[in-house]
Amino acid sequence: MKYIAIVAFFTVVFSACQTVPVPQREGRIRAIVEIITTAPVEEVVDYSRTPFAFDSELLVLESDLDLLWTGLRDAGFDLEGAEILQITPLTEDSYAEFAMSYEMRTFFEEYLSADGALVRVRNGSGEYLLLLDDSRNRTPLLYGMKGPLL
16 A cells, blocks of 8 residues: 555656646756856847837847847846746746737747746846746746846
8 A cells, every 4th residue: 555655646746746837847947047157148148039029129139139138148248047936837928028019929929838937047147037938958948038127
């Protein structure tokens, strides 16, 4: 009987882990934060998707993403030591975190899924909002970033 209880416990634990989408898993979120912080710009761009929500704007060209990440890196931006404050699954109103616009609402409806997440992180340079969805190699892909938040 004790054996059955142990097997049942581990079955529930492991099946619960499998139901949480990759963009909503704290350990996997740490992987994308590490890429933003330490990887070459080309890899950060590779883990970013277009269109990309940056603050209240949408970047639609990969060359814009390259320019964005190069500029941020050159300015010394990173997420070193970032603490994950909040992981929130996407809802129909999540677009408002970036902009209350038809364009942003359409972007969220057309390009993001219910598996996506808004992730608040904070480090020494401020608090940031990451927009994550899908994954590659069990690492969430970046669909947007906003910050530093006030």
